[in-house]
């Protein structure tokens with residue numbers, strides 16, 4: 738099992754708080770929307786930062802999902 742970030746694009750307004758909190762995972766595109774750097778899998782060591790980004794997203798557009806790994 739692994740954590741994966743999920744971005745609800747219908748809710749996201751591109752304020753970029755998430756990319757400030759987990760720059761290792763998210764960059765910003767030219768309009769300020771989060772851009773995954775290399776997929777949305779969350780390495781174990783970044784899980785606390787990812788949970789903080791989820792909690793601080795002002796649009797509740799960011800969530801963590803647990804996915805099965807093969």
Ligand code: SF4
Nearest residue numbers: 749750752753755794
């Ligand atoms: S913090 Fe939330 S609303 Fe802001 S860019 Fe990230 S996902 Fe979108």
